[in-house]
Amino acid sequence: MRVPIDWLSEYVEVQLTPDKLSERLAMTGTEVARVFRHGPLADENFVVGKVLSAQQHPDADRLSVCSVDCGESEPRTIVCGAPNVAAGQTVAVALPGAVMADGTELGEVTLRGVGSSGMILAEDEIGIGSEHDGTMVLADGVAAGTPLSDVFAVSSDVLEPEVTPNRADCGGIYGIAREVHAATGAPLKAAPWAEDPGAATIATAPAGISVTVDDQGLCPRFTARVFENVTVGESPIWLKARLAGAGQRSISNVVDITNYVMLVSGHPLHAFDLDQIAGGELTVRAAREGEKLVTLDGEERALDPDICLIADRDGPTSLAGVMGGSRSEVSERTTRVLLEVAVWDGANINRTSTRLGLRSEASSRFEKGLSPEGALEAQAMATTLMLELTGGTLIDGTLDVGGEGPPAVVIRLRDARIVSLLGAPIERERSQQILEALGFSVQPADDGLDVTVPHWRRDDVTREADLIEEVARINGLESLPATLPLNRTGRAGGLSREQQLVRRAEDVLVGRGLCEIVGWSFADPTICDRLLLDHDHPLRSLVVIENPMSSAQSVLRPSILPSLLDAAAYNLARGAESCALFESGTVYRAGPSEAGMAANEHHGLGGIIIGPVRDPGWADARPPAARIETAHALVSSVLGALGIQWQVEDGELSFLHPGRTAMIRTADGLLGWFGEVHPAVAASWEIDQPIAALAIDIGRAAAQAPSPPFFSDLTSYPPLREDLAVIVPAGVSAASVVACVTQAGSPLVSRAEVFDVYGGEQVGEGRVSLALHVDFAAEDRTLSDEEVAPLREKIVTALKVELDGELRG
Amino acid sequence: MIERVAEIQKQAEAEISTAATSVALEQLRVKYLGRKAELPQLLRDVAELPAEQRGAVGRSANEARQTLEALIEAAAARFEAEELTAALADDNVDVTLPGSPVEAHGHHHLLSATRREIEDVFCGLGYSVVEGPEVETVHYNFDALNHGPAHPARARSDSFYIEGGGDGSEQTLLRTHTSPMQIRIMEQTPPPIALIVPGRVFRRDSDATHTPQFHQIEGLLVDEGVTLADLKGTLLAFARAIFGADRELRLRPHFFPFTEPSVEVDVSCFVCEQGTVAGGNRCSLCKGTGWLEVLGSGMVDPSVFAAVSEHGYDPESHQGFAFGLGIERIAMLKHGVPDLRFFYENDLRFLRQFG
Numbered sequence A: 001m002r003v004p005i006d007w008l009s010e011y012v013e014v015q016l017t018p019d020k021l022s023e024r025l026a027m028t029g030t031e032v033a034r035v036f037r038h039g040p041l042a043d044e045n046f047v048v049g050k051v052l053s054a055q056q057h058p059d060a061d062r063l064s065v066c067s068v069d070c071g072e073s074e075p076r077t078i079v080c081g082a083p084n085v086a087a088g089q090t091v092a093v094a095l096p097g098a099v100m101a102d103g104t105e106l107g108e109v110t111l112r113g114v115g116s117s118g119m120i121l122a123e124d125e126i127g128i129g130s131e132h133d134g135t136m137v138l139a140d141g142v143a144a145g146t147p148l149s150d151v152f153a154v155s156s157d158v159l160e161p162e163v164t165p166n167r168a169d170c171g172g173i174y175g176i177a178r179e180v181h182a183a184t185g186a187p188l189k190a191a192p193w194a195e196d197p198g199a200a201t202i203a204t205a206p207a208g209i210s211v212t213v214d215d216q217g218l219c220p221r222f223t224a225r226v227f228e229n230v231t232v233g234e235s236p237i238w239l240k241a242r243l244a245g246a247g248q249r250s251i252s253n254v255v256d257i258t259n260y261v262m263l264v265s266g267h268p269l270h271a272f273d274l275d276q277i278a279g280g281e282l283t284v285r286a287a288r289e290g291e292k293l294v295t296l297d298g299e300e301r302a303l304d305p306d307i308c309l310i311a312d313r314d315g316p317t318s319l320a321g322v323m324g325g326s327r328s329e330v331s332e333r334t335t336r337v338l339l340e341v342a343v344w345d346g347a348n349i350n351r352t353s354t355r356l357g358l359r360s361e362a363s364s365r366f367e368k369g370l371s372p373e374g375a376l377e378a379q380a381m382a383t384t385l386m387l388e389l390t391g392g393t394l395i396d397g398t399l400d401v402g403g404e405g406p407p408a409v410v411i412r413l414r415d416a417r418i419v420s421l422l423g424a425p426i427e428r429e430r431s432q433q434i435l436e437a438l439g440f441s442v443q444p445a446d447d448g449l450d451v452t453v454p455h456w457r458r459d460d461v462t463r464e465a466d467l468i469e470e471v472a473r474i475n476g477l478e479s480l481p482a483t484l485p486l487n488r489t490g491r492a493g494g495l496s497r498e499q500q501l502v503r504r505a506e507d508v509l510v511g512r513g514l515c516e517i518v519g520w521s522f523a524d525p526t527i528c529d530r531l532l533l534d535h536d537h538p539l540r541s542l543v544v545i546e547n548p549m550s551s552a553q554s555v556l557r558p559s560i561l562p563s564l565l566d567a568a569a570y571n572l573a574r575g576a577e578s579c580a581l582f583e584s585g586t587v588y589r590a591g592p593s594e595a596g597m598a599a600n601e602h603h604g605l606g607g608i609i610i611g612p613v614r615d616p617g618w619a620d621a622r623p624p625a626a627r628i629e630t631a632h633a634l635v636s637s638v639l640g641a642l643g644i645q646w647q648v649e650d651g652e653l654s655f656l657h658p659g660r661t662a663m664i665r666t667a668d669g670l671l672g673w674f675g676e677v678h679p680a681v682a683a684s685w686e687i688d689q690p691i692a693a694l695a696i697d698i699g700r701a702a703a704q705a706p707s708p709p710f711f712s713d714l715t716s717y718p719p720l721r722e723d724l725a726v727i728v729p730a731g732v733s734a735a736s737v738v739a740c741v742t743q744a745g746s747p748l749v750s751r752a753e754v755f756d757v758y759g760g761e762q763v764g765e766g767r768v769s770l771a772l773h774v775d776f777a778a779e780d781r782t783l784s785d786e787e788v789a790p791l792r793e794k795i796v797t798a799l800k801v802e803l804d805g806e807l808r809g
Numbered sequence B: 001m002i003e004r005v006a007e008i009q010k011q012a013e014a015e016i017s018t019a020a021t022s023v024a025l026e027q028l029r030v031k032y033l034g035r036k037a038e039l040p041q042l043l044r045d046v047a048e049l050p051a052e053q054r055g056a057v058g059r060s061a062n063e064a065r066q067t068l069e070a071l072i073e074a075a076a077a078r079f080e081a082e083e084l085t086a087a088l089a090d091d092n093v094d095v096t097l098p099g100s101p102v103e104a105h106g107h108h109h110l111l112s113a114t115r116r117e118i119e120d121v122f123c124g125l126g127y128s129v130v131e132g133p134e135v136e137t138v139h140y141n142f143d144a145l146n147h148g149p150a151h152p153a154r155a156r157s158d159s160f161y162i163e164g165g166g167d168g169s170e171q172t173l174l175r176t177h178t179s180p181m182q183i184r185i186m187e188q189t190p191p192p193i194a195l196i197v198p199g200r201v202f203r204r205d206s207d208a209t210h211t212p213q214f215h216q217i218e219g220l221l222v223d224e225g226v227t228l229a230d231l232k233g234t235l236l237a238f239a240r241a242i243f244g245a246d247r248e249l250r251l252r253p254h255f256f257p258f259t260e261p262s263v264e265v266d267v268s269c270f271v272c273e274q275g276t277v278a279g280g281n282r283c284s285l286c287k288g289t290g291w292l293e294v295l296g297s298g299m300v301d302p303s304v305f306a307a308v309s310e311h312g313y314d315p316e317s318h319q320g321f322a323f324g325l326g327i328e329r330i331a332m333l334k335h336g337v338p339d340l341r342f343f344y345e346n347d348l349r350f351l352r353q354f355g
């Protein structure tokens, strides 16, 4: 919304500079997006002139040489290119020295040999409309030399306030004037609708028209007045200039009046050509399935039964609250005007304008919910202008269906409540002054004030807290003390244990050299195919967005792996030699979840490493490339940091290398996976190196992490350490060897770990040698060789019997 | 005999003191203390001496041997230290070469680092941290937060709705703010409460200053007698912890559906003096205003308490404040990141600068 200061000043005596005023408005709740200048930079050197004579230029067919009285001792000679310039006209003149809207300064010029000392203005030259062809002819009766700004708003500073959605009353300049009054103390003038030329006619409806409202919920009030003998024509220059300052185009006097009144009152109006209303009957009703309407912008609109319209005997003729129809549009031939001012249900108007993709000045005001009383205020102001500017006469009567809104409520504003909500008092007299400035009426009460809410704030101010906001915002928050609240929750605050563990897990990966990324939750539905998922794979139950911004962002990611691959591909394409990345974030599957949430969301922790396990250095020129064991080590680090007992098992996942896929199992079930990305999947991201990858449901991992451990005595009695080399058939997993050793040596084997793997000629075809560290320990004594020897025998036997293993060497 | 012992000792001491190498020293050890040397021989022969001489000769020979042993040991230690020093001096490398293997440390993403920093500030103020679902219902995202039926955020042009996601208030959408957790928490926890909700949120916006996903931290404190001044004090503590101890705070009245009164909060700019940087130029960070808009907040609207009144929240006796801040915005301001797109490109050259 644009508020020219010049126009605003008609209603409130603005005393501050535009910048200061914006600042004050911002500090009282109305942000001003920008302040700019409309029209020439200054009013100086723009005057009224009288054309004394206009003669053909001797050397140019299209130019006239005019003698113009500008109120000076001698007339000026001005060369003019407008075809309609003629002696006797009162015109707008820019004198040399005038600074035009584009910043250029007018000088004395010579045109085809004739000196020109000024410029006779066309409308577009001072920012009123786009009319360029003709000289702007002013009404007679203004003395030559009168400053042009006395005739109309040549230029103005313009504020562009961002009115918050609760302030329907600030959709008009008078509402802003009231804010300026309250915020700055500048005197407020009477509202321009204070005097209604049609006041005497309110009791009865005008003859010859009828209006039926089917659903009063959709149309709480419908008012109409009828004007006859109307002459539709051009608006006077002051009205054009006003609309131009507010960023609107002049159309005709009748339409301009409706726009002008809307811009001042915030209440939209609509003018019908009464002779184009079939039968003189209007019905406000829901549209019927399949009904269509051509709106004023020439578009044919398909309607649905949730849309409210105004129909006559021939069908729809206006889209209620959004835009009129072209059939009943006011035209040059119009002589009888029906002026409608109604109130529509805000939510319904919002729905209609969204559904039709049609937002108008009217719909954006109606959807905030306007007061029924405001309708007659707009009628009063428009009536004054219709009588003044169109030559029309008002037919007796005012049609009114619905009447005024509910009676005003009275809210008690307690002094004590102000203190308890704000933390500082506001004097009762000050509260009263503020509320009265905003248009509330106030009566003293024992413990505060009884406040009556004006109709234009009816929906916005309904409770004591709302009143406190009003007095607080106008009084200013600058002096509010800054205090800290007591924390009486009885809880210490801080991160939960799970949250601490998630941080710990992330820190482990950072410590191991991985960089954290933040990927998109959005994904392309083709992601499932790129991950080679089977048609019935559970990851295919995607959360699908109904109104995505693009198909590439139309589902939510079912796994964190694609985000990591995206980031890796991005960096590799930009010259990164290796990538070690992780992400800690939400992944999604279609719901509902066990907890009853709309989707299955879990907190995933994923990582990938491409390239060497560490950056090569001068003493370490060729570190090995990251493979499955790299991912395995990272999983060990993360789950080890969380203290979680886990096991590895062979797995099968379509997006991983079939021979290098491992599942992470805990007592609670599967917790994730690690391995190497399937080369075909990697190729889809244009990556042609092995990709070590891992993914852990870190939310579940943190939840199942054991409580902080109690002390175990691992130091008083040192373990007996033995190394064991065992040759087993290829295909016997390391985990099963470890399990066999641990079980056979139970309960004294405190550690069994594979530290070397060897398969070669000495070992024999189809066999592999594993070397293990084995620790024997007890918590209450030092073990002797004699005690361990039988266990060692048991282990050797178990390896032989269970795994066909034999000791080496 | 005793004179001979003294003579040997004197001669040996003189030679040990002038020995120049550990090899020469070893030769002296053999010469004076070796199996065939005179002094050990003398000691061995003591038994054959007359009884009255044995004690004195044995003692003096033994003392002489111990003295020489100690001297040789000390000299040997000295040679060893000197030789080690010499050997180490030869064994040098260019210490200015980089570490190897290059154990590059990883980095937290700037958004995570900033989130943690903010979480820690509020943990220090006694707040708990809770998280909530990103796929929400219209009930929690709008209705219970007092958004009118025509509130623009409900529009399909503004928010992402989920396909097949129910109707009316049960319809599902990607949460547009972290505020729905206000309701979920109050449904589960009676007052007083003090907590923050970090998380990812979504709006249908994509341009220079908007990404369709971004991150917020919601704060909510409810008790009896909580005031707007308490909100100001809390956010001042936050602003000073994040942006520096000299910061000031400015509250500007605003409108949010679920707070009343509502305020936007500005922090005094930390790179300029009231909008002007050294040299008199206009500050580009705060655009010359001297203030940085950092978050929206307000006192919890009574109608929000009314929505959870059955869980122990009474609009007449309970008051609270809520605030919501954008993690991206805080990170951009604090670290001078000029463009949102850096956060989601995940370029390593960006990531490695932070966290």
Ligand SMILES: [Zn+2]
Residues within 6 Å of the ligand: B269, B270, B271, B272, B273, B275, B276, B283, B284, B285, B286, B287, B288, B289, B290, B291
């Ligand atoms: Zn600054």
